[in-house]
Amino acid sequence: MAVSPRGESYHDSWTAVLDIYSLPPDLLDYRGMRATDPSSPLRPEYADSCLSLWLVTVVRDVRASPVMLGDLTPAYRSSENANYYYLLFGEARRFDYASAYLRTECNVLRGLLHPAAPPDTGALSACDAGPDAGVGGHMPGCAVASSA
Structure with a gap:
């Protein structure tokens, strides 16, 4: 080669x-x-x-x-890298860089801002948006903390 x-x-x-x-x-x-x-x-x-x-x-x-x-x-090489590049260099307005928590494959567990919240207010991430957010009180794809 x-x-x-x-x-x-x-x-x-x-x-x-x-x-x-x-x-x-x-x-x-x-x-x-x-x-x-x-x-x-x-x-x-x-x-x-x-x-x-x-x-x-x-x-x-x-x-x-x-x-x-x-x-x-493998397709994941392109898709994962594109996600990381976007979050790292795209200055995404709905992503809280100060409190973000990513897992493998660039899945955001914490750090998505609520659409109505401006990014510089220190607002809760979408994963912590409360009982009105998503199904069962959390956004799809967000980690659900165990109470144990």
């Missing part, structure tokens, strides 16, 4: 950054490899470039060297 030269170059550039910094900085001047914004919001570009670089779909045999790749990409 051929490796994309463009993908390999992109991956190598971020690998060089990680040789200098423990995490990728948010902004970087490549000419001097200097972090112009030293914060790291843990963006997924490097990890995604690794996946795209090697064109990993599914691995058919981990015992083989090199590993034997399959010929499919």
Whole structure:
């Protein structure tokens, strides 16, 4: 399987950054490899470039060297990543970033704001909206706390 030269170059550039910094900085001047914004919001570009670089779909045999790749990409890879990207970078107005609680597959357990509540009021999430919300007092997909 051929490796994309463009993908390999992109991956190598971020690998060089990680040789200098423990995490990728948010902004970087490549000419001097200097972090112009030293914060790291843990963006997924490097990890995604690794996946795209090697064109990993599914691995058919981990015992083989090199590993034997399959010929499919599970749909959850795209759907889960799209959900995470939207919540991380979309500045969603109905998502409370301060109190959010996500589980695997980017399912929101806590942090959805009620449609009538402005996002900066500290309003309850949709999962905590009370007895009038959803079926049985909770929104579908929200975790129901046990009283035990």
